[in-house]
Amino acid sequence: MESATTVSGGGAKWWRSAGARRQRSSWLVWVLAAILLAMVVPPFLYLLQTSFYNRSLDGTTLTYTLDHYIGLFTNPRFFEHALNSAWYSAGSALFAIVLGVIQAWIVERTNTPLRQYVFLFSVISLGIPDVLYTVSWILFFGRSGPFNAVMASITGANPGDPAFFDVYSVWGMIVIEGVGWTPLAFLLISSVFTSTDASFEEASTMSGATVRNTFRRITLPLAKPAVLAVAILIFIRTFESFEVPALVGVPGKFYVLTADIFTEVNRTMPPNYGVASAFALGLMLIVIGMLYFYGRATRRAEQFQTITGKGYRPRPLMLGKLRYATAAILVLFFFFIIVVPLSMIVWTSFQPFYRSFSVAALDTLTVKHYIAAFNSREVKESIFNTLYLGVGASLLTVAFSMICAYFSVRRYRGGWLLDQLATLPIIFPSIVLGVALLRVYLNIPIALYGTVLSIILGSVIRYIPYGMRYAYAGIMQVHTELEEASSISGARQMTTFFRVVMPLITPALVTCALFIFLIAVRSLSLPIMLAGPNTQVLSVTLYFYWLDGRLPVTAAIGVSWTAFMMIVSTIFYIVGRRTGMSVR
Amino acid sequence: MLKVENLWKQYVTEDGTPGGGVFGANFEVAEGELFTLLGPSGCGKTTTLRSIAGLEEPDRGRLALNRVDIFNSDKRVAVPSYDRDIGMVFQSYAIWPHMTVFENAAYPLKVSRNKRMSAGEIRAKVQAVLKTVGMEDYIDRPATQLSGGQQQRLALARALTREPKLLLLDEPLSNLDAQLREQMRAELLRLQRETGVTSIYVTHDQSEALALSDRIAVMNLGKIVQLGTPKEIYQRPTSEFVANFIGKTNLIHGNVHANVGVNASAKVSTPIGDLLAYFTAAIPAGARIGVVIRPENIDIQAAHAAPPAGMAAENRFEGVVEREVYLGEIEEYTVVVGKDVRVTVRTSPGKPIGVNDKVMVHFPPDRTIALIEE
Ligand SMILES: Nc1ncnc2c1ncn2[C@@H]1O[C@H](COP(=O)(O)OP(=O)(O)O)[C@@H](O)[C@H]1O
Ligand SMILES: [Mg+2]
Numbered sequence: 007m008e009s010a011t012t013v014s015g016g017g018a019k020w021w022r023s024a025g026a027r028r029q030r031s032s033w034l035v036w037v038l039a040a041i042l043l044a045m046v047v048p049p050f051l052y053l054l055q056t057s058f059y060n061r062s063l064d065g066t067t068l069t070y071t072l073d074h075y076i077g078l079f080t081n082p083r084f085f086e087h088a089l090n091s092a093w094y095s096a097g098s099a100l101f102a103i104v105l106g107v108i109q110a111w112i113v114e115r116t117n118t119p120l121r122q123y124v125f126l127f128s129v130i131s132l133g134i135p136d137v138l139y140t141v142s143w144i145l146f147f148g149r150s151g152p153f154n155a156v157m158a159s160i161t162g163a164n165p166g167d168p169a170f171f172d173v174y175s176v177w178g179m180i181v182i183e184g185v186g187w188t189p190l191a192f193l194l195i196s197s198v199f200t201s202t203d204a205s206f207e208e209a210s211t212m213s214g215a216t217v218r219n220t221f222r223r224i225t226l227p228l229a230k231p232a233v234l235a236v237a238i239l240i241f242i243r244t245f246e247s248f249e250v251p252a253l254v255g256v257p258g259k260f261y262v263l264t265a266d267i268f269t270e271v272n273r274t275m276p277p278n279y280g281v282a283s284a285f286a287l288g289l290m291l292i293v294i295g296m297l298y299f300y301g302r303a304t305r306r307a308e309q310f311q312t313i314t315g316k317g318y319r320p321r322p323l324m325l326g327k328l329r330y331a332t333a334a335i336l337v338l339f340f341f342f343i344i345v346v347p348l349s350m351i352v353w354t355s356f357q358p359f360y361r362s363f364s365v366a367a368l369d370t371l372t373v374k375h376y377i378a379a380f381n382s383r384e385v386k387e388s389i390f391n392t393l394y395l396g397v398g399a400s401l402l403t404v405a406f407s408m409i410c411a412y413f414s415v416r417r418y419r420g421g422w423l424l425d426q427l428a429t430l431p432i433i434f435p436s437i438v439l440g441v442a443l444l445r446v447y448l449n450i451p452i453a454l455y456g457t458v459l460s461i462i463l464g465s466v467i468r469y470i471p472y473g474m475r476y477a478y479a480g481i482m483q484v485h486t487e488l489e490e491a492s493s494i495s496g497a498r499q500m501t502t503f504f505r506v507v508m509p510l511i512t513p514a515l516v517t518c519a520l521f522i523f524l525i526a527v528r529s530l531s532l533p534i535m536l537a538g539p540n541t542q543v544l545s546v547t548l549y550f551y552w553l554d555g556r557l558p559v560t561a562a563i564g565v566s567w568t569a570f571m572m573i574v575s576t577i578f579y580i581v582g583r584r585t586g587m588s589v590r
Numbered sequence: 591m592l593k594v595e596n597l598w599k600q601y602v603t604e605d606g607t608p609g610g611g612v613f614g615a616n617f618e619v620a621e622g623e624l625f626t627l628l629g630p631s632g633c634g635k636t637t638t639l640r641s642i643a644g645l646e647e648p649d650r651g652r653l654a655l656n657r658v659d660i661f662n663s664d665k666r667v668a669v670p671s672y673d674r675d676i677g678m679v680f681q682s683y684a685i686w687p688h689m690t691v692f693e694n695a696a697y698p699l700k701v702s703r704n705k706r707m708s709a710g711e712i713r714a715k716v717q718a719v720l721k722t723v724g725m726e727d728y729i730d731r732p733a734t735q736l737s738g739g740q741q742q743r744l745a746l747a748r749a750l751t752r753e754p755k756l757l758l759l760d761e762p763l764s765n766l767d768a769q770l771r772e773q774m775r776a777e778l779l780r781l782q783r784e785t786g787v788t789s790i791y792v793t794h795d796q797s798e799a800l801a802l803s804d805r806i807a808v809m810n811l812g813k814i815v816q817l818g819t820p821k822e823i824y825q826r827p828t829s830e831f832v833a834n835f836i837g838k839t840n841l842i843h844g845n846v847h848a849n850v851g852v853n854a855s856a857k858v859s860t861p862i863g864d865l866l867a868y869f870t871a872a873i874p875a876g877a878r879i880g881v882v883i884r885p886e887n888i889d890i891q892a893a894h895a896a897p898p899a900g901m902a903a904e905n906r907f908e909g910v911v912e913r914e915v916y917l918g919e920i921e922e923y924t925v926v927v928g929k930d931v932r933v934t935v936r937t938s939p940g941k942p943i944g945v946n947d948k949v950m951v952h953f954p955p956d957r958t959i960a961l962i963e964e
Contacts, residue, residue: 205684208645209745211671212678213698214752223701227688309734310687 031419038410039420042427045467049434049442056445057283074284083266084288091262094179094251095244101184103237106191109339113192114199116325118332124339125196128189129579131343133571135528136186136249137548138564141557142350143182144254147173150362151350174258183250185342187240194239198232202310232307238300242293246435248531253552263289264437264531271441271535279445286438294433348568355561375562385547385563391458392527392544392567398458399465400522404515406466407473408481412507415481428474431467439468440535447536456538464536465526472525473518480514481507513584520578524571591788592619592642592756597651599637612637613812615651619756619790624782626791628799629809630835635792638809639758642790643678644671655755677749677787678758681765683741685733691744692716692729698752716751722781723747739770746778750785757782757789763798775801796836800824808832825957828870830964833882840888840933842881843963849875850960858960862928865953866904867960878963885936887957890923893948905953909933911945925951 060071078084113121147153149169157163157170172178206228210220251265263285270282325332354360356371379385407428414425434442443464447455454460484507492502530545537546544567551560600611612634619625627635640646641661642653650663655676660669677698686694695716699707707715720726723743728736736744742762749757762778763771779802782789793799799806800820808816808823808831816823816832827833830841844860852872857864858879867881889901893908909927916922921939924932935951943949 203682203684205680205682206686208643208671209678209680209684209686209748210697210701211645212643212676213701213748214672214675214703215697215701216670216672216703219701223697224686228686 029417029419032413034409035413035418035420035424038406038413039423039427041406042410042424042430042470045463045470046427046430048446049439049467052445052449053283053286053438053442056279057287060280071280074280077281078284078288083261084263084285087261087263087266088288088292090176090260091245091264094176094183094255094260094262095241097176097180098183098187098244099237099241101180102187102191102240103195103233105184105188105339106195106236107233108335109188109192110196110199112332112336114196116329116332118325118329118336120333120336124192124336126576126579127340127344128192129582130572130575131189132524132528132578133573133575134347134568135530135545135548135564135571137253137530137545137552138351138560138568139186139347140182140249140253141548141552141560141564142347143185144173144178145350145354145360146346147171147178147181152363155362172258174254174260176255176258176260178258179250179254179260182254183244183247186250187244188339189343191236191240194236195233198229198236198307202228228310231303231310235300235303235307238296238303242296242300245296246289246293246437246531248437248534249529252530252549264435267437267441268534271444279441282441283445286435286441289435290433290438293435297433351561351564351568354558355565357558360557375558376566379559379562379566384542387540388542388544388547389567391541394458395461395465395533395543396523396527398462399469399526400519402462402466403469403473403522404477404519407470407477407518408511408515411474411477411481412503415478416486425474425478429471432471434468436468436529436531437535439464440532443467444535456536456541458541458543461533461536461541461543464532465522468532469522469526473522476514476518476521477511480511480518483514484510513581517578517582520574520581524575524578527571591621591623591656592790593652593654593657594618594638594642595652595654597638597641597648597653599641599646599648599651601637610634610637611812612641612809615807615809615814617807617814617817619788622786622788623804624779624789624791624802626793626799626803626806627809628793628796628806628835631794633809634812635794635809636760637812639678639760639790639792642756643676643758644669644674675752675754676756676758677752677754679742679745679749679760679762681760681762683745683765685736685741685744685748687732687734689733690729691720691725691731691733691736694733694744695720695747695751698748702752716747719747719751720744722750722784723777738766739774742766742774746781750781750787753787755788757787759789759791761793762791763793764795778802800836808835810835825959826868826870827882827959828961830880830882830961833959833961837884838934839882839884842883842931842933844879844881844960846873846877846879846960847875849873855955856960860931862907862931865958866955867958868956869960871962873960873962880961880963881958882961883953883958885922885934886920887954888933888935889952889954890925890935890937890941890943891950892943893950895950897950897952901952902955905955905958907951907953909949909951911943911947911949914943914945923949925949927951 057074058070058072059068060073109124112118113124145151154169154171158167161170163170173182207220207224210224211217215223246264248264248268251262252268255262256265256269267282267285267289270278270285353363355375356373357367358370358372358374361367410424410428414421431439443460444455447460454463488506488510489502492506493499497505527543528545530549533543533546534549537543542550544563548560548564551563594615594617597612597615600613601609603609610632615634615638617625627638629635637646641648644660647668648661648663651661652659652663653661655674659665659667660674661667686697689697692713696712699712699715717726717729720729723746725740725743725747728740733741733744742765745762759778763774766774775798791799791802800823803820805817805819806823807814810831816828818826823832824836827836833839833841842860842862842865844858844865846856846858848856850856850869850873852869854869855866856869858867858881860881865881873879891897897906907927909925911923912926912932913924914921916939919939920936921941923935923937923943925935927933933951
């Protein structure tokens with residue numbers, strides 16, 4: 007298998023295959039492979055073991071049992087909640103895809119004014135922490151929120167009537183999660199539109215097909231596999247998601263699998279690790295199954311995306327007066343993706359206690375929550391922990407994936423194994439990884455349990471697949487001959503790597519580091535499983551403050567943190583543009 | 591058949607400044623002709639072709655196909671691409687990956703609104719067309735499993751199934767490797783002759799243009815600079831640009847003392863002495879002249895040898911060989927004539943001439959072309 011991957015085809019190139027057959031090797035490859043295995047295998051094994059054993063009440067003896075699985079299959083809860091998960095994920099994916107396709111089409115294929123700013127606001131929106139984002143939507147759609155107030159005045163409902171829209175329902179979850187995924191759906195789908203050769207459509211026109219016929223027979227079928235792939239991706243990520251299920255689903259009594267796992271571990275005394283593990287493995291199996299379909303869809307999509315280089319940018323559709331309507335749609339998107347969530351929390355953060363928008367409430371504006379937040383030792387610690395987490399996770403992930411990607415791209419002996427192993431963690435949903443690592447940390451003699459370092463390590467495992475993709479693409483761009491020229495000049499391999507390869511891939515790595523920083527600090531599901539009482543990070547702090555009903559303080563912390571994160575995401579946008587690395 | 595009048599299309603770059611394009615092209619293509627647009631990259635060939643196809647809207651001008659306007663900026667006529675009945679082969683081939691070979695080739699017949707055909711008729715027609723391009727054995731293969739050459743043939747078949755009035759080809763051979771390119775070039779010529787379809791061929795490769803075309807329009811900076819048969823273009827360039835672009839050439843500066851009419855011979859004074867040259871354009875007295883002559887048109891012999899019988903007495907000069915390069919089927923000499931004018935001469939190998947030898951070079955007056963200096 008190894009040699010088969012290294013010999014390049016083409017009979018005439020004897021000189022090249024002769025050279026390539028002598029495969030380079032390095033002991034470092036095996037060390038890296040061992041580290042990767044150590045990152046992936048123990049969590050999995052502990053999960054498996056936990057799911058098959060019962061701990062006696064005094065905690066000393068383990069007995070083998072199938073109870074957790076029997077419970078899984080006899081209790082209708084698992085299937086019911088799996089179905090809930092599927093329902094909620096499908097709805098959110100559909101929601102995000104429809105909005106994403108509309109946005110991408112307007113931006114990529116028409117002459118709508120303002121379209122060039124959509125990229126910027128889509129990337130910036132990544133800076134809002136998930137918890138905060140969900141909270142602001144709950145406020146917006148809540149019983150006394152502005153949405154229901156406006157709808158009540160339109161429909162003429164009385165104060166005692168049920169709200170027009172109940173946010174604590176599957177519909178609320180779908181809307182919140184769906185809107186949340188819209189920026190990413192837009193970014194991914196617009197890259198599908200730009201990477202599909204425009205002459206496919208022109209060839210159809212030249213064959214005598216009308217605009218409508220071309221759209222139906224060429225544009226749509228060509229985009230279908232890629233859009234399907236994006237839809238499956240969002241479906242999977244929503245299936246794994248925890249923030250909206252915890253904040254909206256649980257109070258609304260709409261339970262999904264991720265929330266169950268959390269409940270068994272964190273809301274049950276003593277923690278019911280066995281059941282949680284069985285649930286986690288079930289969730290993992292479902293995710294693996296869906297990843298298979300995702301892989302198939304992307305492979306098919308890649309076949310359709312031929313970037314010929316000389317392809318023309320298609321002439322945008324000239325919309326005439328209609329372009330003001332499409333511009334209005336874009337403004338509406340901007341409104342829903344950034345303005346609504348932000349204005350809700352900004353407003354709340356300046357009120358002494360939570361109250362909805364009103365002119366009367368303008369008199370009571372106060373900054374006391376900001377002062378309280380910044381004087382709180384707890385909040386300060388949490389902010390520092392979050393920074394450690396973001397910086398630590400992104401630096402470690404980038405450094406590690408850079409070296410792995412190098413050996414893999416340059417086809418060292420065993421390089422393909424590194425690639426495979428580093429991609430493997432995508433089968434762990436965050437919450438599952440959280441439970442699994444908890445079991446590991448509780449059972450090893452190293453005092454990692456409840457430390458920030460434990461969250462950092464978890465995040466490295468979780469985000470290494472993303473790091474790999476960036477680093478891989480970056481190193482692919484460095485032609486082998488650039489390295490060979492360095493060797494010929496007398497540089498040793500290490501020198502070549504640090505003086506030639508590193509400087510060339512630095513932009514790609516910076517983009518990658520920023521991206522991982524962004525996603526590591528905004529997510530709740532991994533930290534909430536791993537954080538100890540003294541090592542909370544901001545997303546966890548926000549979550550508990552919200553549960554405690556300390557809404558204005560939550561908002562004040564959130565606003566400050568979001569302001570900082572938006573700067574980070576803007577830098578990410580600028581650097582990403584320069585280096586031509588897309589967001590994934 | 592196709593008439594292009596004052597075609598004008600200028601792109602606007604992203605920062606709003608005016609960019610390249612095509613500026614006032616005029617030409618006519620006759621029925622059954624293979625007409626080539628030739629020029630360096632960026633000179634506006636593709637823009638011209640896409641304007642004819644209707645994929646680009648010209649700023650102004652007129653395009654008429656069989657005397658019917660398909661575009662006319664004065665009368666605000668712009669027939670959409672799909673109603674122009676023009677076939678096109680794209681540089682990237684644009685073979686739809688979600689269809690089979692048959693589906694690709696049958697597409698124009700299926701979507702066409704004026705000629706409805708039954709499924710049987712379509713099948714028969716597609717089979718016939720695939721046969722002419724040698725793809726009949728691949729009829730049910732998915733398009734993603736075709737090699738570059740096969741995609742090229744299929745693209746050609748697809749453009750021909752509808753029997754369009756006009757066929758447009760944008761650098762169709764540029765994505766193939768050298769061997770295949772030569773083979774496809776011959777095939778293309780055969781197909782065009784067989785079907786008799788009027789074609790416009792775009793290329794930046796002068797040897798391709800010379801080998802294929804009935805007539806060539808040479809373009810530069812968005813304008814057509816010369817139009818003629820391959821022979822005319824090669825032997826009687828009307829500008830330094832054309833002389834240089836189509837093959838290697840020598841250039842000697844000089845001037846004329848009297849007015850010279852078009853297609854006449856006259857003496858040009860140059861640093862190496864008077865040269866009798868052929869004028870492809872009328873030139874006024876005193877104008878600065880560039881004299882061009884192709885390396886293979888120059889005769890060379892050892893200085894002491896007797897000139898062959900019948901060689902004209904004019905345009906003979908003594909020189910010294912400075913460099914000799916053996917190129918296989920030809921030998922190339924660099925000869926210093928006069929004080930410091932270097933002339934490249936190409937000849938069949940085997941002449942008893944070496945570096946530092948004294949030689950006699952002769953510029954045949956009808957192959958020595960005088961042009962206005964650019
Ligand atoms: N879509 C476009 N936008 C802006 N400039 C363009 C566009 N297409 C072509 N150009 C410019 O117009 C000129 C002519 O281009 P083109 O017709 O493609 O040249 P050719 O096919 O001869 O290489 C070039 O300078 C090119 O940069
Ligand atoms: Mg071109």
